[in-house]
Amino acid sequence: MDASPKHVREQIARSKFYLQRKDVLRSLRVLAQALGMLVGAQIVGRERIEIGILMEEAIRLLMEQETMKRAVPGGLAYKKGQERELGAQLTRMADVLESLREKARVEEHRKRLAELDGLVIAGQAELDKKESLEARKFFRRAVELYGDEPGLYVDLGNRLMLAGLVSEAAEYFQKNIELAPTDVRPYALLAQCLDAQGDGTKAEEILKATVRRFGPDEAMHVRLAKGALERRAWGEALQNAQAALAVNPTSRDGQRYAEAASERVYGDPKGYLVSEEHRTSRKPVEIKL
Numbered sequence: 381m382d383a384s385p386k387h388v389r390e391q392i393a394r395s396k397f398y399l400q401r402k403d404v405l406r407s408l409r410v411l412a413q414a415l416g417m418l419v420g421a422q423i424v425g426r427e428r429i430e431i432g433i434l435m436e437e438a439i440r441l442l443m444e445q446e447t448m449k450r451a452v453p454g455g456l457a458y459k460k461g462q463e464r465e466l467g468a469q470l471t472r473m474a475d476v477l478e479s480l481r482e483k484a485r486v487e488e489h490r491k492r493l494a495e496l497d498g499l500v501i502a503g504q505a506e507l508d509k510k511e512s513l514e515a516r517k518f519f520r521r522a523v524e525l526y527g528d529e530p531g532l533y534v535d536l537g538n539r540l541m542l543a544g545l546v547s548e549a550a551e552y553f554q555k556n557i558e559l560a561p562t563d564v565r566p567y568a569l570l571a572q573c574l575d576a577q578g579d580g581t582k583a584e585e586i587l588k589a590t591v592r593r594f595g596p597d598e599a600m601h602v603r604l605a606k607g608a609l610e611r612r613a614w615g616e617a618l619q620n621a622q623a624a625l626a627v628n629p630t631s632r633d634g635q636r637y638a639e640a641a642s643e644r645v646y647g648d649p650k651g652y653l654v655s656e657e658h659r660t661s662r663k664p665v666e667i668k669l
Contacts, residue, residue, distance in 0.1 A: 439466075
């Protein structure tokens with residue numbers, strides 16, 4: 381560790397900066413490090429005197445904080461030659477403060493989840509009674525208060541979708557995508573809502589974009605294969621069905637769609653199983669209805 385006078389002064393200045401931001405914990409950590417640097421450091425003369433004055437001031441400012449007054453009513457003071465003891469004391473105080481903050485954070489989060497669960501359960505109860513307007517009120521309140529809770533929009537969207545409220549569900553899935561674009565779950569669910577609303581084209585666009593971004597997915601490729609078959613895009617259907625089978629060779633839907641597309645492309649439901657080497661010996665003929 382660099383124990384040069386310059387570095388020690390920088391650490392002391394950093395501790396004061398944290399105090400200005402009311403960050404007592406970081407100030408304690410940094411000041412303890414500065415004291416540790418002084419242990420056995422070869423700093424003498426004027427520089428040592430200046431650092432001593434800066435350290436006295438930093439400790440005094442630290443002790444003026446309400447958190448420290450409650451923890452050490454008698455206060456602490458810097459004395460030359462006692463850097464090791466004072467640094468260890470500050471480190472212990474920082475550990476205790478960090479532990480208390482973590483406990484408070486966990487308790488606060490537990491309280492938040494309990495309140496959130498209450499709103500979600502109340503909303504679900506209204507959905508069960510077919511009171512969709514009342515359910516929406518509880519769900520809106522949930523996202524207003526706890527919208528930053530991971531997965532909340534997906535959970536509420538699922539509940540709305542299962543209740544047949546696909547338009548409202550789509551809004552929740554879209555919001556989840558905006559807030560957490562790396563969460564893959566809402567993409568397929570949003571596509572499912574769009575399908576239910578009769579917008580199959582947009583649903584397929586979302587699924588294709590999702591596969592490009594996150595990689596192969598059996599369910600998404602199966603859905604794309606089904607849509608391509610409906611559009612009589614036999615080659616595209618076969619490609620997606622095979623992609624689904626590559627992810628899960630036992631996929632029943634993947635096999636069913638692969639055989640349906642293969643019959644149109646190769647004239648044989650099992651044609652897609654023929655090796656490429658044998659296939660190139662004959663030109664595939666797409667059967668048109």
